[in-house]
Amino acid sequence: MPYRLLRFGLSRKHPEPRMFTRHDSLKAGYDVVIIGAGGHGLAAAYYLARDHGIRNVAVLEKGYLGGGNTGRNTTIVRSNYLYPESARLYDFSLQLYEGLSRALNFNIMLSQRGLVMLAHSRHDLDAMSRWANAMRMNGIAAELLTREQVGALAPALDLSPRTRLPVLGGFTQRRAGTARHDAVAWGYARAASALGVDIIQNCEVTGFIQENGRVAGVNTNRGRIRAERVGIAAAGHSSVLAKLAGFRLPVTSYALQAMVSEPIKPILDTVILSPGTGAYVSQSDKGEIVMGAMLDLFPSYAQRGSFAVKQAVIAATLALFPAFSRLNLMRQWAGIVDVVHDSSPILGPTPIANLYINCGWGTGGFKAIPVGGWTLAHVLATGRSHPLAEPFQLERFISGRLIDEAAASGIAH
Numbered sequence: 001m002p003y004r005l006l007r008f009g010l011s012r013k014h015p016e017p018r019m020f021t022r023h024d025s026l027k028a029g030y031d032v033v034i035i036g037a038g039g040h041g042l043a044a045a046y047y048l049a050r051d052h053g054i055r056n057v058a059v060l061e062k063g064y065l066g067g068g069n070t071g072r073n074t075t076i077v078r079s080n081y082l083y084p085e086s087a088r089l090y091d092f093s094l095q096l097y098e099g100l101s102r103a104l105n106f107n108i109m110l111s112q113r114g115l116v117m118l119a120h121s122r123h124d125l126d127a128m129s130r131w132a133n134a135m136r137m138n139g140i141a142a143e144l145l146t147r148e149q150v151g152a153l154a155p156a157l158d159l160s161p162r163t164r165l166p167v168l169g170g171f172t173q174r175r176a177g178t179a180r181h182d183a184v185a186w187g188y189a190r191a192a193s194a195l196g197v198d199i200i201q202n203c204e205v206t207g208f209i210q211e212n213g214r215v216a217g218v219n220t221n222r223g224r225i226r227a228e229r230v231g232i233a234a235a236g237h238s239s240v241l242a243k244l245a246g247f248r249l250p251v252t253s254y255a256l257q258a259m260v261s262e263p264i265k266p267i268l269d270t271v272i273l274s275p276g277t278g279a280y281v282s283q284s285d286k287g288e289i290v291m292g293a294m295l296d297l298f299p300s301y302a303q304r305g306s307f308a309v310k311q312a313v314i315a316a317t318l319a320l321f322p323a324f325s326r327l328n329l330m331r332q333w334a335g336i337v338d339v340v341h342d343s344s345p346i347l348g349p350t351p352i353a354n355l356y357i358n359c360g361w362g363t364g365g366f367k368a369i370p371v372g373g374w375t376l377a378h379v380l381a382t383g384r385s386h387p388l389a390e391p392f393q394l395e396r397f398i399s400g401r402l403i404d405e406a407a408a409s410g411i412a413h
C-alpha cells in the first residue's frame with residue numbers, strides 16, 4: 001500500500017483512481033430491489049452481497065447517490081438512548097461504525113470526539129442523571145458532568161450564570177462523535193458495487209407490481225423491473241411509497257434544517273447538544289461551525305426549512321457561544337425526515353408479502369446506517385426480522401408496544 005501510494009505520488013500521469021470499477025446497467029429482473037440509494041439502502045445492498053451471498057441486487061435512486069438526508073445531515077453518531085431495545089440497536093450501529101473504514105477500505109473519517117448534552121435547569125439535571133444511569137444499565141458508558149467539567153470540554157461556551165441559557169452541568173458519551181456523511185454513502189456504494197450490486201441513479205419507483213398478494217417487482221420511470229423481494233429505504237418519502245403499495249404508515253414528513261459558518265481554526269473539539277433549545281453544534285474537519293436545528297413542526301416535502309426555526313437555532317447558538325456572532329453563515333439547507341410518533345424506526349415486514357421497509361429514523365438515522373443496512377439485509381435474505389429489529393416492526397402499532405424515545409429521553413436528533 002505505501003509503495004502504491006508513493007508510485008501514485010511520483011507518477012507524472014497522475015492516473016485518477018476510479019470510485020467504481022463497474023458500469024451499472026439496468027436489468028429486467030433481480031433477486032432483490034432496494035428503493036433509495038441513501039446510506040440505509042446502500043448498506044443493505046452491501047451486507048446482502050457480503051454476508052448473505054445475494055449479489056443479483058439493484059439499488060434504485062430517483063436522484064443521485066447520497067443526495068437525500070444521508071448527504072444533508074450534521075453527521076453526529078452516538079448511542080445515548082434510554083430503552084434497552086434502542087440501546088442495543090444504536091450501540092451495535094456505533095460498533096459497526098468503529099470498524100467501518102477498515103471493512104470498506106474507505107476512510108469514513110470517524111471522529112469519536114465525544115458528545116456533551118447540556119442541562120439548563122434543575123429539571124434537565126434530573127432527567128439527564130436518569131438518562132445516563134439508564135445508559136450504564138444498558139452497558140453503555142456515560143458520565144455526568146458538573147458545569148466546570150462541561151467548561152473544560154468546551155472552553156468557548158459561555159458559562160456565566162447570567163446568560164439566557166445558563167449551563168448547570170450535563171452528561172457525556174465519549175464514544176460518540178461525527179463521521180463524514182458522503183464518505184459513508186460512497187464507501188458503502190463502492191464496496192457494494194465491487195461485489196456486483198447495480199446502483200441505478202435517476203431511476204424513480206412509480207409503483208409496485210403485485211401478483212397473488214405478493215410484491216413481484218417495481219414500475220419505474222425507466223420501465224418495469226421484476227424482483228423476488230423489494231426493500232424500501234426512502235426516508236422522508238416512505239409514506240409516499242407505502243401509499244403506492246397500498247398500505248399506510250404512521251409517519252409524518254417534516255423539513256429538518258442545518259447550516260454552516262465560514263471555516264475557522266479549531267475551537268470546538270466535541271459535539272454540543274442543547275436539548276432544551278433543539279440546537280446542536282460541532283466543528284467540521286474543514287473548520288466550519290455546523291449548526292443543526294429542531295424540526296419545522298408542519299408537514300412538508302419542500303427541502304427548504306422555515307425562517308423561524310433558523311432564527312431560533314442561531315439565537316440559541318449565539319447565547320451558548322457568543323464569540324460565534326462574528327462568523328459569516330455560508331450555507332443553509334434542509335432534508336425531509338420521516339418522523340414516527342414514538343421517535344423510533346419502523347423495520348421489517350409490511351402488510352404486502354416480500355415487501356420490507358426500513359424507515360422512521362426521523363432526525364437521527366445517520367448514526368443508524370450500519371445497523372439499518374444490516375437488519376434490512378437480514379430480513380430481505382431470510383424473510384425474518386433480525387432480533388435487533390424485532391421490537392421495531394410495524395406490528396407494534398397494533399400491539400401497542402411502542403418504544404417512546406421522544407417522551408423517555410427527549411431526544412430530538
Ligand SMILES: Cc1cc2nc3c(=O)[nH]c(=O)nc-3n(C[C@H](O)[C@H](O)[C@H](O)COP(=O)(O)OP(=O)(O)OC[C@H]3O[C@@H](n4cnc5c(N)ncnc54)[C@H](O)[C@@H]3O)c2cc1C
Pocket residue numbers: 035036037038039040041060061062063064066067068069070071072073074075076077203204205206233234235236237241256257258292333334335336337361362363364365366367368413
Ligand atoms: C438537516 C439534517 C440533520 C441531520 N442530522 C443527523 C445527525 O446529526 N445524526 C443522525 O444520526 N441523523 C441525522 N439526520 C437524519 C439522517 O440524515 C437520516 O435519518 C438518514 O440519513 C436517513 O438515511 P436513509 O438512507 O434512510 O435516507 P436518505 O439518505 O434520505 O435516502 C433515501 C433515498 O430514497 C430516494 N427515494 C425516495 N423516493 C424514491 C423513489 N420513489 N424512487 C427511488 N428513490 C427514491 C431519495 O431520493 C433518497 O436519496 C439529519 C437529517 C437532516 C435532514
